[in-house]
Amino acid sequence: MATPVLEAIDQTQAPPQGPPRPNVIYTWLTTVDHKKIGLMYIAYALVFLLVGGVEAILMRIQLAVPNNHFISPQVFNQLFTMHGTTMVFFVGMPILFGFGNYLVPLMIGARDMAFPRLNAFSFWVSAFAGLLLYFSYFGASGLYAAGSAPDVGWFAYAPLTAKVFSPGHSTDYWTLAVFLSGVGSIGTALNIVTTILCMRCKGMKMSRMPLLPWLYLVMASLVFVAVSPLTAAQIMLTLDRYIGSHFFDTQAGGSAVLWMHFFWIFGHPEVYVLVLPAFAFVNEIVPVFSRKAMFGYPAMVAASVSIGFISLSVWAHHMFTVGLGAAGNTFFVFATMVISVPTGIKIFNWLATIWGGKIIFATPMIFCVAFLFQFLIAGLTGIMLSAAPFDWQLGNSYFVVAHFHYVLVGSILFALFGAFYYWYPKVTGKMMSETLGKWHFWLFLIGFHLTFDFMHVPGLLGMPRRIYTYEAGRGWGGWNFIVGVGAIFQAAGLLIFCYNLVRSYYRGKEAGHDPWDAWTLEWAVPSPPPVYNFAIEPTVNSRRPLWDLKHPEDPDSDYE
Amino acid sequence: MAFLAPLFAVTALAQSPTNIFAPAATPAHSIFGLSMLVLSVTFGIFLVVGGLLLYALIRYRHRPSDSDHEPAQIYGSNQIELSWTVIPILIVVMLFLTTTRVILRTEAIPKPDNTMDVTVIGHQFWWEYRYPKLGIVTANELHIPTSDKANPKPTYLTMSSADVSHSFWVPRLAGKMDVIPNRVNTMWIDPPDVGLYLGQCAQYCGTQHAKMLLRVYAQSPEDFAAWASQQQKPAQQDFTGNPTAAAGQTVFMHNACINCHTVKGTVATGRFGPDLTHLASRDTIAAGAVQNNPENLRRWIDDPNTMKPGSLMPAMHLNDHDLDLITAYLTQLH
Numbered sequence: 001m002a003t004p005v006l007e008a009i010d011q012t013q014a015p016p017q018g019p020p021r022p023n024v025i026y027t028w029l030t031t032v033d034h035k036k037i038g039l040m041y042i043a044y045a046l047v048f049l050l051v052g053g054v055e056a057i058l059m060r061i062q063l064a065v066p067n068n069h070f071i072s073p074q075v076f077n078q079l080f081t082m083h084g085t086t087m088v089f090f091v092g093m094p095i096l097f098g099f100g101n102y103l104v105p106l107m108i109g110a111r112d113m114a115f116p117r118l119n120a121f122s123f124w125v126s127a128f129a130g131l132l133l134y135f136s137y138f139g140a141s142g143l144y145a146a147g148s149a150p151d152v153g154w155f156a157y158a159p160l161t162a163k164v165f166s167p168g169h170s171t172d173y174w175t176l177a178v179f180l181s182g183v184g185s186i187g188t189a190l191n192i193v194t195t196i197l198c199m200r201c202k203g204m205k206m207s208r209m210p211l212l213p214w215l216y217l218v219m220a221s222l223v224f225v226a227v228s229p230l231t232a233a234q235i236m237l238t239l240d241r242y243i244g245s246h247f248f249d250t251q252a253g254g255s256a257v258l259w260m261h262f263f264w265i266f267g268h269p270e271v272y273v274l275v276l277p278a279f280a281f282v283n284e285i286v287p288v289f290s291r292k293a294m295f296g297y298p299a300m301v302a303a304s305v306s307i308g309f310i311s312l313s314v315w316a317h318h319m320f321t322v323g324l325g326a327a328g329n330t331f332f333v334f335a336t337m338v339i340s341v342p343t344g345i346k347i348f349n350w351l352a353t354i355w356g357g358k359i360i361f362a363t364p365m366i367f368c369v370a371f372l373f374q375f376l377i378a379g380l381t382g383i384m385l386s387a388a389p390f391d392w393q394l395g396n397s398y399f400v401v402a403h404f405h406y407v408l409v410g411s412i413l414f415a416l417f418g419a420f421y422y423w424y425p426k427v428t429g430k431m432m433s434e435t436l437g438k439w440h441f442w443l444f445l446i447g448f449h450l451t452f453d454f455m456h457v458p459g460l461l462g463m464p465r466r467i468y469t470y471e472a473g474r475g476w477g478g479w480n481f482i483v484g485v486g487a488i489f490q491a492a493g494l495l496i497f498c499y500n501l502v503r504s505y506y507r508g509k510e511a512g513h514d515p516w517d518a519w520t521l522e523w524a525v526p527s528p529p530p531v532y533n534f535a536i537e538p539t540v541n542s543r544r545p546l547w548d549l550k551h552p553e554d555p556d557s558d559y560e
Numbered sequence: 561m562a563f564l565a566p567l568f569a570v571t572a573l574a575q576s577p578t579n580i581f582a583p584a585a586t587p588a589h590s591i592f593g594l595s596m597l598v599l600s601v602t603f604g605i606f607l608v609v610g611g612l613l614l615y616a617l618i619r620y621r622h623r624p625s626d627s628d629h630e631p632a633q634i635y636g637s638n639q640i641e642l643s644w645t646v647i648p649i650l651i652v653v654m655l656f657l658t659t660t661r662v663i664l665r666t667e668a669i670p671k672p673d674n675t676m677d678v679t680v681i682g683h684q685f686w687w688e689y690r691y692p693k694l695g696i697v698t699a700n701e702l703h704i705p706t707s708d709k710a711n712p713k714p715t716y717l718t719m720s721s722a723d724v725s726h727s728f729w730v731p732r733l734a735g736k737m738d739v740i741p742n743r744v745n746t747m748w749i750d751p752p753d754v755g756l757y758l759g760q761c762a763q764y765c766g767t768q769h770a771k772m773l774l775r776v777y778a779q780s781p782e783d784f785a786a787w788a789s790q791q792q793k794p795a796q797q798d799f800t801g802n803p804t805a806a807a808g809q810t811v812f813m814h815n816a817c818i819n820c821h822t823v824k825g826t827v828a829t830g831r832f833g834p835d836l837t838h839l840a841s842r843d844t845i846a847a848g849a850v851q852n853n854p855e856n857l858r859r860w861i862d863d864p865n866t867m868k869p870g871s872l873m874p875a876m877h878l879n880d881h882d883l884d885l886i887t888a889y890l891t892q893l894h
Contacts, residue, residue: 074767160724160765290631292630295636296635322745323740323743333660359620361622376606377606387598389590389735393588396763397762457571457574461580466764466769475579559633
């Protein structure tokens with residue numbers, strides 16, 4: 001067997017630096033480089049992560065003891081609305097788009113995204129949407145002097161959003177922010193799909209594409225299908241509020257349930273939009289730190305694609321208590337339970353990948369290990385919720401809140417932290433501190449479990465979500481106190497992480513091209529990569545081009 | 561879940577009037593049975609998968625004594641992958657069929673003839689209960705007869721909302737059912753034991769969603785009949801011998817109170833707020849938020865926002881004298 005052809009990728013050289021830019025801010029504001037845009041997405045999301053985290057801590061202080069008067073019900077309702085909206089639309093989506101923007105072209109051997117200007121447009125629209133949402137604190141009182149920030153909940157159920165129940169402009173700020181965020185998301189999704197389908201380097205058939213771009217392909221396709229109805233619904237809601245249409249106006253024959261359908265046909269696929277990139281990070285990190293190829297690559301691709309399809313038919317499991325009737329409920333029970341099959345395949349494949357490996361517990365890997373356990377638990381509590389009658393008890397209780405935070409924090413955020421530690425050397429050329437990384441990991445892990453394990457209990461004891469206070473006699477007090485204590489640990493871990501990001505940039509060890517001895521194309525270019533990524537278009541012969549390069553005696557291309 | 565399982569166990573024993581693991585009516589019992597099955601299946605899955613993961617992480621960790629060679633690269637195995645596809649499918653089918661049975665048993669059984677019918681209307685932020693067959697209208701405290709096997713008398717709730725979406729959730733009696741404007745939902749409960757069952761609104765409905773509490777009084781058929789016959793009477797209007805209450809009645813009837821509240825048999829016929837005909841027979845006011853005693857009642861009438869900020873009842877700006885009179889009147893509405 002001949003040595004695999006890997007021309008170009010190992011020969012790339014950065015050209016001599018041009019003259020220094022006169023204005024750094026100008027270059028960032030006008031850039032169309034996918035890497036710079038990706039980093040702006042990530043930085044912007046991190047700022048909102050801190051804001052959303054502060055909102056969470058304020059709520060936990062209020063709920064730590066019964067009958068607390070720390071904040072008023074109006075402020076509490078604004079806090080959970082802003083927390084949910086911020087974390088989903090202005091943390092989750094942008095941070096994952098940021099990683100996608102940065103990594104997808106590098107991993108498929110492209111020089112940029114397919115539509116660089118659209119890319120910049122999408123980012124700035126999303127960024128503006130986030131600022132608009134928070135401007136509501138100052139601008140939403142309007143002429144009515146009613147309300148400031150939105151207080152209708154992140155799923156903004158009709159008809160609470162109708163003019164009569166939500167006077168002033170707070171809901172309008174929410175609607176416009178979500179609308180604009182939707183426009184930005186659809187633009188980026190279009191870009192990701194096109195880039196992956198059209199801009200892969202020579203030799204990279206779909207079946208040789210690394211799993212990260214595969215999962216981003218599924219994720220971006222879901223964004224089209226799922227975000228569009230929500231974006232359309234925002235227009236309908238605005239028409240209801242301002243020109244007297246009656247889509248959701250129940251007092252004039254409109255339907256509250258229609259909004260729920262619009263929202264959840266977005267809302268559930270959205271969960272997969274957020275979690276598929278987390279799977280993507282784990283798919284890259286786990287093999288490298290187990291020193292083994294991904295087990296069952298075709299099954300992983302098939303499972304991801306089928307999760308994408310099935311996730312479009314499960315939305316009404318958020319509506320088991322709406323009274324859809326036995327037939328409707330039964331269908332959505334089945335669809336929801338079925339999705340656990342491809343999800344299970346993923347977990348088993350990760351297990352098989354580490355099986356027989358030589359596992360290195362560096363910081364990226366330990367976050368992924370925690371991800372594996374926590375995602376398993378999140379999936380299992382998901383099965384509990386999918387059994388509709390059980391959901392009649394658990395739905396809208398703190399059990400659900402604990403369940404989806406197991407997904408959003410325990411799975412997605414942990415995988416994201418792993419991704420930060422893993423790709424930071426590529427982005428900056430410096431390693432992040434392992435010591436601080438371990439402190440971050442353990443503090444965050446302890447905090448996470450204190451908060452979200454114990455949060456299941458008040459739900460089982462009948463505590464609904466979105467209440468600003470509760471009576472002492474319900475037996476919820478002690479549990480909520482522990483939940484609040486955990487939030488402090490998580491905050492400490494997060495601050496250490498932020499410090500680590502900054503400190504390592506100045507004081508971190510030099511990383512070189514390929515600090516983890518990894519196998520995908522992004523590790524073939526210098527760290528940080530040059531503007532044009534690859535000097536010459538690379539050619540690949542397998543899913544792990546750098547493995548082939550490092551092991552010419554035993555290349556992957558022989559087995560695929 | 562190694563951690564969660566003990567938590568579930570503790571929960572089952574926890575003292576809480578709203579514990580879902582302490583069912584007290586048929587729908588809640590069916591759910592409880594299903595939940596035990598689902599919990600044991602998922603716990604079993606966790607033990608197997610989590611155990612394998614833990615084993616692999618320890619067994620295959622990198623050791624300093626390891627050689628520098630990369631481990632054997634394994635790309636997949638059709639047999640193994642098929643098995644971990646088929647086994648989960650079988651588990652899913654089992655859980656699905658069991659779940660369907662409980663759904664049908666709760667949602668799809670025909671309504672018997674001898675039910676107690678109650679219409680539930682959700683309001684921001686209180687509950688209205690109407691008994692069409694009995695001609696009773698009341699608020700916030702739902703009285704129902706107990707129902708035993710020998711003499712079943714389930715209560716059927718027909719639910720809708722006057723404003724935004726709410727959800728009726730009394731965990732020990734049944735799962736929750738949303739109360740949605742421009743839509744009618746139904747559910748049923750049949751507690752065999754006398755008692756007070758607590759719950760609260762479970763769908764965010766605005767500022768005071770937190771204090772939209774539910775109280776269900778299950779009474780023996782005799783006690784229920786006595787309660788019903790009292791509630792069917794018009795409000796007391798003859799206050800000879802109690803001049804304070806009589807004066808309070810006059811103040812009440814000459815203020816905006818009557819625009820929103822009904823006191824049956826008087827000019828007060830408002831529908832926006834709770835029916836006050838037999839207010840004094842209730843244990844609580846403000847949708848269960850505080851005890852119904854003259855002190856709380858006076859504070860509430862003075863300014864509801866001190867007790868329940870965001871409540872839609874405005875402060876009436878009455879002087880102290882009028883407040884005393886109205887309180888005296890309302891405490892007489894037995």
